[in-house]
Amino acid sequence: MTGLQSLGLKDHYRSADDDLVGEFYRPCLTVAQSYDRAVGYFTSGSLSLALQGINSFVRHAGHMRLIASPYLNEADVEQLTLGYDYRTVLNGAVLRTLDEAEQDAATRARLGVLGNLVADGVLDVKLAIVRRGDRVGLYHEKIGIFQDADGDQVAFNGSANETARALIDNFESVELFRSWLPEDRKRVARIASQFTELWEGRTANLEVLDFPDIARDRLVALAKESAATGEGDDSALRSLIKVGEVGVRPFVLPKMPADLELRGYQKDAIKAWFQAQGRGTFQMATGTGKTITALTAMTKLAEVIDKQGQPLVAVVVAPQLHLVDQWLREARAFGVRAIPCYGSSGDWTGPAAAALQGLGARGNGFTLLATTNASLALPPMQDLLSRIPGTLLLIGDEAHNLGARHMLQALPERAAYRLALSATPDRWFDEEGTEKLLEYFGDILINLDLGAAIKLGALCEYDYHPVLVQLDEEEGDYYSYLSEQIGRLLSGGEQAERIAGEDTSELSDLLRRRAALLGHCRAKLPALTRELAARRTESWQLVYCAEGRHPKSEPQSPRQIDTVMRLLGRDLQVPCHPYTSQESRPERTSILTRFGNQQLRALVSMRCLDEGVDVPQARTAYMLASSTNPRQFVQRRGRVLRRSHDKDFASIIDFVVVPGPGGNPKHDRGLLAREVARFAEFALHARNAGTALEILRPLRSAYGLMDI
Secondary structure: OOHHHHHOOOOEEEOOOOOHHHHHHHHHHHHOOEEEEEOOOEOOHHHHHOHHHHHHHHHOOOEEEEEEOOOOOHHHHHHHHOOOOHHHHHHHHHHHHHHHHOOOHHHHHHHHHHHHHHHOOOEEEEEEEEEEOOEEEEOOOOEEEEEOOOOOEEEEEEOOOEOHHHHHHOOOEEEEEEOOOHHHHHHHHHHHHHHHHHHOOOOOOEEEEEOOHHHHHHHHHHHHHHHHHOOOOHHHHHHOEEEOOEEEOOOOOOOOOOOOOOOHHHHHHHHHHHHOOOEEEEEEOOOOOHHHHHHHHHHHHHHHHHHOOOEEEEEEEEOOHHHHHHHHHHHHOOOOOOEEEOOOHHHHHHHHHHHHHHHHHHOOEEEEEEEEHHHHOOHHHHHHHHOOOOEEEEEEOOHHHHHOHHHHHHOOOOOOEEEEEEOOOOOOOOHHHHHHHHHHHOOEEEEEOHHHHHHHOOEOEEEEEEEEEEOOHHHHHHHHHHHHHHHHHOOOHHHHHHHHOOOOOHHHHHHHHHHHHHHOOOOHHHHHHHHHHHOOOOOOEEEEOOOOOOOOOOOOOOOHHHHHHHHHHHHOOOOEEEEOOOOOHHHHHHHHHHHHOOOOOEEEEOOOOOOOOOOOOOOEEEEOOOOOOHHHHHHHHHHOOEOOOOOOEEEEEEEEEEOOOOOOHHHHHHHHHHHHHHHHHHHHOOOOHHHHHHHHHHHHHHOOOOOO
16 A cells, blocks of 8 residues: 555644644655645745655655735735735735745745745645625635545645644644545545635635745745755855855956947946046936946946956945845846845844955955945944955945935045946035035036936936916915914025925924925815826826825824825726835835736835836826925936836826915915926926926916026
């Protein structure tokens, strides 16, 4: 007797008396040819517990199908009930689980095993979630079926999830039914039929979705990296510097990607940088390839320094985590595995210090460190910078952020080579900070503004559609009140605006409330509804919301972004998702992927899409926030002007606040002047500039603002 019948299985297993893994789970995997499993939660832990069984399962061409419920936190459930795209929420939950699981080497190795099973077609995974109208629940059913080469089956149900904790640490039990026993056959057939219905999506009130491609790709990539780096082999592990999710091999010089073709202005910028002795600033419009230009300059410098027989350390500093991660991805195209230096210093100081020590011992080679502005200013990174051997290159991305006083103090003076990148290096109402920033990095070597970038074909053309919205009577009165108070405290609007960004005084609070009033003007949402409804079937739309709530609303009232999400998701049935600081890094990756392949047709953001996020497919942007900061609205415009396949032009819908009836003429003129500054900038380079300018001409003329 062979197969499942040979195992002498009992009709139940219970933690008090039995070893669920050793006596039931692993032996069944050793002889089975197929394994179907539906569980509450799934991790790689249970597979790692049964590696011997899994290996046998693979050797005799076993195949496993798994249906699992991702772990949803309170924010996930709230998003689902608000009408957010449920596929994106589930994908984000899976990616978050993987991200958390990859934090230690042992788990990464297990994930590599899991990735091999997926890549080899041994394991197929689907996700399940309960949906009853607007109500969302977790799938908690736990059933499984083993089948061997003889066609015998063991079906089981019980309390154990497919996790290490459930199978070992928790008190669990399972009931077994064996197809070769007459009294069990009907139960086995019923459970097998139920699983088939689940897998094929024929179970009422249950959504069963394919495993996210981005999560599958991550598992497969981990499997390949494990094979390439020898993870799991102690000698190989000792020869690698362990950083994050991969083994990093330092010292290898970067190389130009074979398929990279630089534009003329990129070549000119790099040439000018070398002529300036490796110091300078690239002022390049959003979307014109600042990162690729900087990586190419870094690669050329590495070749020069290597010929001189010296090591080169490049440090990239960016203001936000997702920008650092983007640099990590872009650097891989140049054959470089950068060491991420952010988060808990205990996770990266050791590997980074070891890389620098090794570089110093060799006396040549290359290493790239990538960090955030916040981490750069902290003692661990400052100590690391003081120990860098050889030559140092510092690259500042979105470098205008480094002009703040505390950041200027953190910039290493010993950096022989320096490169600043920004579409708008001038700091808003901070001439001193701008001057010191250029003094550190070097003069502007290329100034590729938006108009020039469009003419060169680096960015696409766009149409500008200003939508005029009026303050209502209450808002008009409140605007006048705030303006009177501001005037009482300080005369001179520019000085007031400068102070608003630097302190928490009464004046600063008044200025913030006035800005919030314009951003949350009540007439904007009805106008947005009309504009969105007219484009409800279109993909690749961005909505920029004002932060917080209307200053005259109740504290418990919904934020503008929540109202817009309900409008899109519930009322207009547009697949959409927020892109904010609340989403984790893996969730953001999933969101952008689904946006790119049109599974999401709209992204709703406040500030997180402002700097560095690459969404080249975006074609339409709705500007609800009424920013007077040129950097912010220039960056937001740049998000939709990036080149993409089959993208001929973009559209910008800008909600321009104008005075309502019965306002104060003096204050009305100030209001309009602030809005016209953005309006004029947007209209200037639009292909429909004449038509756009005509819309506001009567008001500009009436208030004497034609010179803006």
